[in-house]
Structure formats: structure tokens, C-alpha cells
Amino acid sequence: MNRTGFVYDERYLKHITFDGHPECFQRLEAIVAGLQEAGLMEKLVPIAAEPANQKWIEAVHSIHYIVRIEDACLMGLPDVDHQDNSICRDTYDIALLAAGGVLKAIDQLMAGRIDNAFCAVRPPGHHAETEKAMGFCFFNNVAIGARYLQQHWGIEKIAIIDFDVHHGNGTQQIFENDSSVFYYSIHEHPSFAYPGTGRDFEQGSAEGEGYTLNTPILPGRGDMDYRKKLTTDMVPAIKRFEPEVLLVSAGFDGHSSDLMSGVNLSAEGYKFISETLMNLANRYTGGRLISVLEGGYNLDILSSLVADHLKVLIEQ
Numbered sequence: 001m002n003r004t005g006f007v008y009d010e011r012y013l014k015h016i017t018f019d020g021h022p023e024c025f026q027r028l029e030a031i032v033a034g035l036q037e038a039g040l041m042e043k044l045v046p047i048a049a050e051p052a053n054q055k056w057i058e059a060v061h062s063i064h065y066i067v068r069i070e071d072a073c074l075m076g077l078p079d080v081d082h083q084d085n086s087i088c089r090d091t092y093d094i095a096l097l098a099a100g101g102v103l104k105a106i107d108q109l110m111a112g113r114i115d116n117a118f119c120a121v122r123p124p125g126h127h128a129e130t131e132k133a134m135g136f137c138f139f140n141n142v143a144i145g146a147r148y149l150q151q152h153w154g155i156e157k158i159a160i161i162d163f164d165v166h167h168g169n170g171t172q173q174i175f176e177n178d179s180s181v182f183y184y185s186i187h188e189h190p191s192f193a194y195p196g197t198g199r200d201f202e203q204g205s206a207e208g209e210g211y212t213l214n215t216p217i218l219p220g221r222g223d224m225d226y227r228k229k230l231t232t233d234m235v236p237a238i239k240r241f242e243p244e245v246l247l248v249s250a251g252f253d254g255h256s257s258d259l260m261s262g263v264n265l266s267a268e269g270y271k272f273i274s275e276t277l278m279n280l281a282n283r284y285t286g287g288r289l290i291s292v293l294e295g296g297y298n299l300d301i302l303s304s305l306v307a308d309h310l311k312v313l314i315e316q
């Protein structure tokens with residue numbers, strides 16, 4: 001049994017989006033209730049979150065952008081950059097706490113106190129670009145974690161695997177010229193899928209060419225396509241790259257009952273994804289894996305998908 005860390009903080013509920021917004025605080029309430037019900041809480045190592053030091057946010061985002069988010073919250077504006085990115089007065093502080101939660105999990109991992117971790121944080125991060133809030137995301141939690149691993153813990157090579165059903169345009173943009181962070185995303189595309197990026201010919205540029213790998217999945221497809229693609233493109237790519245740590249953008253919005261996508265993954269399909277990730281971690285990174293919540297909007301199914309994900313992290 002692994003020592004699996006669990007990052008959660010009640011303050012994550014204080015990022016209040018507008019009524020009816022899919023990225024609502026009830027998502028985390030559902031996850032926590034589901035983990036308690038499944039008897040998993042006592043098997044997890046709780047990790048307390050702290051706000052990230054601004055210097056680590058600056059490792060990814062410009063000061064100008066950071067201040068823009070802070071000012072928008074102070075002024076009581078309803079959103080940043082697009083009406084999707086709903087904010088309240090506390091959003092800036094909670095976004096720092098979300099990134100900071102990931103950094104705390106990394107500290108525990110690198111100190112050898114845990115084997116892997118899941119970070120139940122919000123707001124999510126993978127759509128946030130260097131200078132732009134997008135898709136409910138403000139600070140790119142996983143990208144900040146990658147830079148922290150490199151600059152604070154001296155890790156050279158990191159792979160980020162993003163199985164949220166939407167393309168992590170932010171993470172791709174942040175690392176597209178960088179050969180030290182390999183970015184893999186499997187997501188719905190084409191059709192109307194948000195954000196519209198992540199075509200298979202987007203493979204990074206300059207020094208980063210070949211270090212971004214996008215796997216589009218057609219709407220209506222599900223477990224079989226994921227199984228085939230993950231086995232034939234992700235696994236060999238990670239084997240070639242030889243990362244020292246795996247970071248995961250964990251989105252559960254590709255489930256057939258989640259209205260945010262046209263992809264039809266089942267709970268079994270998600271279990272396969274989790275098992276494949278843990279296989280890779282056990283084989284290439286000494287088990288070091290930090291998984292960070294991104295999407296997942298059907299409150300009836302989200303908690304059981306997260307519970308299944310955590311079972312694999314604990315047991316495998």
C-alpha cells in the first residue's frame with residue numbers, strides 16, 4: 001500500500017463562481033463526501049495547503065498578469081478576460097492556495113514522506129496561459145508545480161500528463177519551447193470542443209519541438225480509443241523521455257454522463273487511465289506522481305471517479 005497524500009482545504013470552497021457555473025464549490029464538497037463514504041479518507045495522508053509564494057507563480061505567469069488578477073478581485077469585478085472565468089473577492093487568494101497546495105504535496109513527495117498524491121484543489125489550472133485566464137483557470141497549478149520541482153528541488157525532467165477531456169492549452173503554451181517538460185494531452189477534438197487547440201501537429205517549437213504530444217479523440221468515442229491511444233502513443237513517449245517525476249492534470253469531464261464533453265468514457269475507462277499512469281510512475285519515476293484536479297462537473301459521478309482514481313494511487 002502506498003502512502004498517498006491528499007491536499008484539501010476548506011478555503012477552496014471560498015472561490016465562489018456565479019450561480020449555475022459548472023466550476024462550483026459543490027464539486028469539492030462532493031469529492032470529500034465521496035471519499036469519506038468510500039472509507040478512503042483514513043487511508044490518505046492529509047496535506048495542509050498554504051498560499052504559494054508569489055515567486056513560484058512568477059515562474060510561470062508575468063507579474064503584470066498576477067497583479068491583474070489580484071486587482072480584478074479587489075475591485076469586485078465579476079470575471080477576468082472572459083465571462084467564463086467567474087471570480088469573487090477571494091478568488092486571487094484561493095488561486096494562490098490552490099497552487100500552494102500542489103507545492104506542499106511536492107515538498108512531501110520530495111522529502112520522501114509520501115509516495116504519490118492527489119490535490120483536490122480549485123480553481124483549476126490547465127487552461128491558464130502565461131498572460132491569460134481561460135476556461136475557469138487563473139494560475140496554472142500543474143505548470144507552477146513543474147517549475148517548482150525544477151527550481152526548488154533540482155529535478156530536471158518532468159512529464160505532465162493531462163487526461164482532462166479539454167486540451168490544456170495553457171500548459172502547452174507555457175512549455176512549448178521547453179525540452180525539459182514533456183506535455184502529453186489526450187482530449188476531445190475536433191467539433192465544438194473547448195478550447196479548440198491540441199491538434200496532433202502541435203508538437204512544440206524551437207528547443208521544445210517533439211516535447212508536446214497531443215492526442216485528439218473524436219466526439220462519441222470512449223474507452224476503446226483511449227486504451228489504444230494511451231498504449232501506443234503515451235506509453236512509448238514517456239519511455240523515451242524518461243521523466244523523473246510525473247505530474248497529472250486529472251480531469252473527470254470525459255465521462256459519458258458529464259455534459260461538458262461529447263466523449264463517452266466509463267468508470268472502467270477512467271480506471272484504465274489511472275492504472276496506466278501508475279504503471280508508468282512505478283516503472284520510470286520510482287512511483288513519484290502528483291495528480292491535480294482539473295475538470296469534472298457531474299456532481300453525481302465526480303466523487304466516485306475520484307475515489308476510483310485514489311484507490312489506484314493507494315493500492316498500485
Ligand SMILES: [Zn+2]
Pocket residue numbers: 164165166251253294295296
Ligand atoms: Zn475540462
